[in-house]
Amino acid sequence: MLTSEIIRRVREIQVRTGRQVADVLAGEYVSxxxxxxxEFDEVRPYVPGDDVRSIDWNVTARMGEPFxxxxxxxxxxxxxLMADVSASQDFGSxxxxxxxxxxELCALLAFSATxxxxxxxxxxxxxxxxxxxxxxxxxxxxxxxxREVLAHGQVDEFAAASxxxxxxxxxxxxxxxxxxxxxxRESTDISHAVExxxxxxxxxxxxxxxxxxxxxxxxxxxxxxxxxHDVIAVLVTDPNELEMPDxxxxxxxxxxxxxxxxxxxxxxxxxxxxxxxxxxxVHELARRFAAVGIDFIHVDAAGDVIxxxxxxxxxxxxxxx
Numbered sequence: 001m002l003t004s005e006i007i008r009r010v011r012e013i014q015v016r017t018g019r020q021v022a023d024v025l026a027g028e029y030v031s032x033x034x035x036x037x038x039e040f041d042e043v044r045p046y047v048p049g050d051d052v053r054s055i056d057w058n059v060t061a062r063m064g065e066p067f068x069x070x071x072x073x074x075x076x077x078x079x080x081l082m083a084d085v086s087a088s089q090d091f092g093s094x095x096x097x098x099x100x101x102x103x104e105l106c107a108l109l110a111f112s113a114t115x116x117x118x119x120x121x122x123x124x125x126x127x128x129x130x131x132x133x134x135x136x137x138x139x140x141x142x143x144x145x146x147r148e149v150l151a152h153g154q155v156d157e158f159a160a161a162s163x164x165x166x167x168x169x170x171x172x173x174x175x176x177x178x179x180x181x182x183x184x185r186e187s188t189d190i191s192h193a194v195e196x197x198x199x200x201x202x203x204x205x206x207x208x209x210x211x212x213x214x215x216x217x218x219x220x221x222x223x224x225x226x227x228x229h230d231v232i233a234v235l236v237t238d239p240n241e242l243e244m245p246d247x248x249x250x251x252x253x254x255x256x257x258x259x260x261x262x263x264x265x266x267x268x269x270x271x272x273x274x275x276x277x278x279x280x281x282v283h284e285l286a287r288r289f290a291a292v293g294i295d296f297i298h299v300d301a302a303g304d305v306i307x308x309x310x311x312x313x314x315x316x317x318x319x320x321x
């Protein structure tokens with residue numbers, strides 16, 4: 001994707017998701033993701049009617065009169081978006097790839113958080129952690145999050161003339177400096193990314209793991225993270241991964257392993273077998289996440305991204321989470 005195309009897509013996503021956040025998601029986000037718990041604010045003299053359980057006995061002993069601890073609700077949240085940028089995410093049979101759908105989903109969440117004055121962070125990962133942006137507030141920061149998901153490793157120096165001043169050089173430094181371009185067969189290691197998230201995140205955080213989950217043995221790391229944080233799994237699939245079209249004899253290559261398989265898609269039995277396996281994988285992922293208490297969202301890269309989010313928010317609200 002050329003740099004000029006990336007900028008166009010970021011602006012397009014900003015306009016479209018901005019309206020959706022304002023019209024649909026703003027209230028849903030606030031009602032579901034509220035401040036968790038309370039934090040200490042100050043001590044003040046005891047007045048009749050105060051709960052005696054809030055008395056600070058150390059201060060009371062020093063001052064010779066009763067003082068109570070005062071707490072306030074902790075309202076500001078931290079949202080971490082963990083986006084899979086492995087090779088399989090570049091696949092797209094329609095107008096957008098799975099990575100572009102991931103970017104739009106991240107935009108909706110980032111702009112919703114920004115509207116609520118919450119912090120947003122981003123981690124890009126494949127077989128290793130590729131990029132980490134610490135959580136911050138603000139519209140410009142949210143735009144950076146979207147741009148990095150879209151543009152990771154895809155800067156075209158010949159598009160400089162169409163860029164706003166300084167943007168291309170900043171993107172080069174973000175994506176290319178100090179490392180080689182991403183290899184086409186990089187695999188996915190969700191556990192490694194989640195373990196890094198746990199190391200760098202001390203405060204309780206809402207963590208969306210957005211991936212096609214072409215990986216194994218990742219549940220344990222996500223379960224451990226979910227004990228302290230609020231972890232949500234988001235599966236992104238393309239329609240042609242779930243429903244094989246009849247296009248005759250084709251060579252299918254696994255984008256992450258590089259393995260190639262020659263198949264005859266004109267065979268109705270073969271298409272049915274592939275579709276059954278793909279559907280079973282989605283249902284199995286949903287079952288496995290439900291079994292360990294992690295919420296699950298399924299996003300169709302060719303469809304509307306906002307609908308699955310709205311259904312998720314309404315489910316959370318009904319559950320009283």
